[in-house]
Amino acid sequence: MNFLFRKKESFSDSEIISILTSRKKHEDAVLRFLYAEVQPSLTKFILSNNGNRDDVEDIIQDAIIVFYEKVKNNQLQLEKTVSGYIYTVGKYMWYNKLRKNKKQVRLENNDFSNIGIDEFDIELFHTNETSFVKELLSKIGKACQTVLHQSVFEKIAMDQIAQLNGYKNEQIARNKKYRCLKELRTVIEQSTQYQTIVNELCYD
Amino acid sequence: MTNTTDRHLIKKFLRNELTKEEKILFTARKEDTSFLEALENEMIAVQSRQELKKKLQGIGADHKKQKTTTPKRFAPIGIAASVILLLGAIFFFNQDVNNQELFDDYYTSYPNIYSQKGTSDDDKTLFEKTMILYDAKQYPLAQQNFETINSERELTDGEQFYYGITLLEVNNTKTALAQFKNMTNTASPLYKDAQWYLGLCYVQENDVDKAKIVLTELQKIVGKNKQEEIKTILNQL
Numbered sequence: 001m002n003f004l005f006r007k008k009e010s011f012s013d014s015e016i017i018s019i020l021t022s023r024k025k026h027e028d029a030v031l032r033f034l035y036a037e038v039q040p041s042l043t044k045f046i047l048s049n050n051g052n053r054d055d056v057e058d059i060i061q062d063a064i065i066v067f068y069e070k071v072k073n074n075q076l077q078l079e080k081t082v083s084g085y086i087y088t089v090g091k092y093m094w095y096n097k098l099r100k101n102k103k104q105v106r107l108e109n110n111d112f113s114n115i116g117i118d119e120f121d122i123e124l125f126h127t128n129e130t131s132f133v134k135e136l137l138s139k140i141g142k143a144c145q146t147v148l149h150q151s152v153f154e155k156i157a158m159d160q161i162a163q164l165n166g167y168k169n170e171q172i173a174r175n176k177k178y179r180c181l182k183e184l185r186t187v188i189e190q191s192t193q194y195q196t197i198v199n200e201l202c203y204d
Numbered sequence: 205m206t207n208t209t210d211r212h213l214i215k216k217f218l219r220n221e222l223t224k225e226e227k228i229l230f231t232a233r234k235e236d237t238s239f240l241e242a243l244e245n246e247m248i249a250v251q252s253r254q255e256l257k258k259k260l261q262g263i264g265a266d267h268k269k270q271k272t273t274t275p276k277r278f279a280p281i282g283i284a285a286s287v288i289l290l291l292g293a294i295f296f297f298n299q300d301v302n303n304q305e306l307f308d309d310y311y312t313s314y315p316n317i318y319s320q321k322g323t324s325d326d327d328k329t330l331f332e333k334t335m336i337l338y339d340a341k342q343y344p345l346a347q348q349n350f351e352t353i354n355s356e357r358e359l360t361d362g363e364q365f366y367y368g369i370t371l372l373e374v375n376n377t378k379t380a381l382a383q384f385k386n387m388t389n390t391a392s393p394l395y396k397d398a399q400w401y402l403g404l405c406y407v408q409e410n411d412v413d414k415a416k417i418v419l420t421e422l423q424k425i426v427g428k429n430k431q432e433e434i435k436t437i438l439n440q441l
Binding site (some may be wrong): 010026028031032035036039057059061062064065066067069118120124125126129130131132133134136137145148149152153154157159160162163181184185188193194197198200201 | 228230248249342
């Protein structure tokens with residue numbers, strides 16, 4: 001008998017979507033459930049397609065992130081079950097990784113547009129992108145990063161953001177978000193990457 | 205929603221992979237507010253994905269631990285006292301985890317049973333305005349309103365009940381529990397529901413004995429379906 005986590009958390013597809021869109025406090029339970037749900041099928045698939053245990057972990061996490069974001073942005077195109085969707089995303093992600101490592105060139109089906117994802121979803125984390133964004137966001141400070149994360153990514157209502165961050169009211173939270181976005185815009189425009197493009201075209 | 209070309213340009217800009225032609229397009233689009241907003245949003249998303257990834261890595265590690273944790277590991281130790289202490293600690297930890305899960309499994313917020321009259325906002329009572337916030341899931345604001353009403357006069361059964369649910373929604377179980385506990389009028393149409401939530405509050409607070417008492421009593425006065433549901437909870441406590 002396994003003493004820890006004796007009882008399996010269980011959610012229907014509609015509960016998963018409804019919790020991720022509205023009920024913040026159950027999100028972690030949903031994520032744990034999704035992880036447990038897709039782990040066996042993706043493990044089997046990746047291990048039998050030139051992958052190892054670390055690859056499995058990575059792909060499960062990334063595929064869940066794609067699903068999570070699609071739900072939050074109301075862009076989910078669900079043709080089958082939620083775990084089936086995550087499995088399919090994971091499968092495409094793994095095919096993409098194999099192709100990049102030149103371990104496999106021919107794919108059985110590469111049309112991932114039918115589940116509403118694109119080439120950038122398939123390669124979710126990109127070293128250049130991650131380091132560039134990290135560098136720029138560090139310039140707007142932690143408080144700004146938190147407010148923007150809550151509002152833009154988590155889609156939390158402004159009144160709740162005010163409460164979470166100890167702002168007196170919703171309007172103060174709105175003003176904070178506005179100032180943070182303005183700061184971010186300045187940081188982008190001053191970045192070398194941005195300036196290089198602008199200057200390059202000026203001198204052409 | 206960002207159009208495909210803009211998304212393509214934004215992603216390639218962030219990855220520093222724009223071709224000459226794409227750089228021209230990027231420069232042309234950079235004056236457009238919606239394009240800049242999409243760029244900012246994508247940057248925030250890139251950072252947020254990292255945060256979510258960390259959380260999922262933690263979940264993955266727990267999952268792995270869960271799969272490898274078996275009593276067999278302790279068998280060779282052979283020190284009875286240590287094993288008993290260890291199992292005791294695991295039992296108590298486990299109770300906390302399971303009771304929270306049990307609460308999550310059975311808790312849902314209660315629908316608003318007070319229909320809104322077709323009056324203007326100015327004519328609405330504070331409770332009516334509060335229930336609009338409740339319907340919109342604006343629980344922190346609804347909580348503030350309930351606190352205002354509570355400071356002015358004694359709450360009615362209905363107000364106290366929805367105040368309790370609101371408090372559960374903002375994770376204030378202790379104060380929620382006090383509201384449901386105060387609803388002692390057995391003739392109130394919300395009495396049974398209040399007892400149900402009181403039982404769940406005790407579950408979440410890991411007060412198993414009190415949860416059992418409340419739910420056992422409730423089992424005697426509810427319909428067959430609810431009786432079964434309560435039976436399942438009691439078996440798991």
